Amino acid sequence: MRRFRAVYIIWLRDLKRHFRDRARIIGSLGSPIVFVFILGQGLGASFRFTGAEADFDYKVFMFPGILGMTVLFAGVFAAVSIVWDREFGFLKEMLVAPVPSWSIALGKVISGATIATSQGALMLLLAPLVGIRLTLPMVLALLPTMFLVSISMTGMGILVATRLKSMQGFQVVMNFIMMPMFFISGAMFQLSSAPAWMDVLSRINPLTYGVDALRSIMVADFPSRYPLGYDLAMLAIISSALIIISIIAFSRQQ
Amino acid sequence: MNPAEPIISVEDLTRVFGSLIAVDRVSFDVAGREVFGFLGPNGAGKTTTINMLCTLLKPTSGHATLNGYDISSQQDQVRQSIGIVFQDPTLDEQLTARENLQFHAMLYNVPASEREIRSRRVLEIVGLAERSRDKVETFSGGMKRRLEIARGLMHYPRVLFLDEPTLGLDPQTRTAIWEYVHELRQQYGITVFLTTHYMDEAENCDRIAIIDHGNIVALDKPDDLKHRVGGDIITLRPVDAEATRRELKDRFGLNGAILEAHADNSGPAGTHLRLEAPSGRTLLPQLLKGLSTEILSVTVREPTLDDVFLSLTGRQIREEAAAGKMAVMKDRIRIRRRARSH
Ligand SMILES: Nc1ncnc2c1ncn2[C@@H]1O[C@H](COP(=O)(O)OP(=O)(O)OP(=O)(O)O)[C@@H](O)[C@H]1O
Ligand SMILES: [Mg+2]
Secondary structure (H helix, E strand, C coil): CHHHHHHHHHHHHHHHHHHHCHHHHHHCCHHHHHHHHHHHHHHHCCCCCCCCCCCCCHHHHHHHHHHHHHHHHHHHHHHHHHHHHHHCCHHHHHHCCCCCHHHHHHHHHHHHHHHHHHHHHHHHCCHHHHCCCCCHHHHHHHHHHHHHHHHHHHHHHHHHHHHCCCHHHHHHHHHHHHHHHHHCCCCCCCCCCCCHHHHHHHHHCHHHHHHHHHHHHHCCCCCCCCCHHHHHHHHHHHHHHHHHHHHHHHHHHC | CCCCCCCEEEEEEEEEECCEEEEEEEEEEECCCCEEEEECCCCCCHHHHHHHHCCCCCCCEEEEEECCEECCCCHHHHHHHEEEECCCCCCCCCCEHHHHHHHHHHHCCCCHHHHHHHHHHHHHHCCCHHHCCCEHHHCCHHHHHHHHHHHHCCCCCCEEEEECCCCCCCHHHHHHHHHHHHHHHHHHCCEEEEEECCHHHHCCCCEEEEEECCEEEEEECHHHHHHHCCCEEEEEEECCHHHHHHHHHHHHCCCCEEEEECCECCECCEEEEEEEECCHHHHHHHHHHHCCCCEEEEEEECCCHHHHHHHHHCCCCCHHHHHHHHHHHHHHHHHHHHHHHC
16 A cells, blocks of 8 residues: 555646646647647648548547647657656666555656646537537547546656656657657548558557547547447556556666 | 674675776775764765665675675665665655655655654654645755655665765754764664765764765774874964975975965965974964065964864865856745745
């Protein structure tokens, strides 16, 4: 029990820090909003969907994808804060404490997922503006789904953090991992006509299942790629694997 | 545990970084309730030794036990037994002073009912009671250091490591912290392991290990260490150092060392001659009567730990480094105070 207390303590600290920084909370919603209302508006004019009505609104298609993007960025970023903690020395305070190092990593995964989900929840407030009508059952399905997606993202973030010496390397992670993950997830366009290599990558990308699940829940009249149950099962498998791998990597490194 | 058994026992502990041997087959024991000090110049291997003892760094070779637990194979138990104030900052600057303390208390399983009482007490001791609800980000360097120490005193471990704990702090704060450390030791039987540059702080120790280039060159009670130096220290400031040195050798059989001293509180800058003599006070009048070469000034004093270090290694511990850092910090504190009063 004591071991799980440490998970809670680390979670509590990260949440305190996060919710204190209002400017960052608002700021990190900036790019999703730009994506939806500028890119979505612009691209929508020239978009043709397969399997949906010809006048299907692109913004509605894109919105679940942007939710996925919010969760991706918030989740990875929250987990990579371990690198800050290392630079500012605070990681030493945690590592030398009488708590197992797996509980530190697990605490980080859960706090990151909580933060990412809360960012996603904030984005949900914008759904009516693109013409998506949210119902309570929908929201109750969306929140745990986002949490599940977030866990893969934070797990991956922890893994990245064990390799990063300083925050300067984060740019590389952003360009070579996060951006490709986002584009190969079906967030911005359907993957049905994608080349084979992209199709393969999309199948190991947790965000693919995340975006597909969010879209199934939010947009009933759009054909989803996989059944919702399949999406959730894949997410659960990938998330569990990433949690385990990231905890092992974190504990090894110390 | 048997009280006669040492609480820390170190045997041939070694740590290598690339080709540098930072800690070189070090062995020593620390008794329970002891205040044990590591004294040595920058880069001597003090922090590296502490990092190994508190399980943050794996030894290259050698063994150590702490509170009966092996530092390599029983890390969890070792961490249960210790507390540490690191040399480098490890605070969460986005949290308030009080939150940093509370977080620490939670990590170390301090009962909820005790947390508030203890954090108030330690903040009082380091003079930060009024700032307890401010973000650490807004603190001066010296204030952060004080908070760091306060946090280390929140739980009562078997062994408390203090790595250069009071560097840059004003004398009153240092005294208050030391009083509290001694109180904790009395009440809870805490053993204190500290490293320091300050000679007067080293005097707080029951025993001191002098460490240089990763080796322990001496380990004893402060007074006994000082007795190892041949009595009193006489410092002469001659006009012609070489001539006076030769005369002392020929006429009195004394071996003087020529030092280029910097201006500090022990005398003016320039070339000095340093002598060790069993009873300097009685020797001095004879010296002055007998010497034909000209002398500008003379001091006689009892040996300090710095002299012990000098006589063991031929070098001085650079206390200026510490003094310099402290001056900078004090300035910073002063500037902040002024800024706040406007
Ligand atoms: N992580 C590291 N990588 C490489 N070399 C290191 C590392 N840590 C310490 N060293 C080297 O080991 C030696 C001992 O360092 P250590 O920090 O133990 O000195 P110290 O006695 O604590 O000095 P100070 O009084 O300056 O704190 C130094 O030469 C230092 O450069
Ligand atoms: Mg050091």
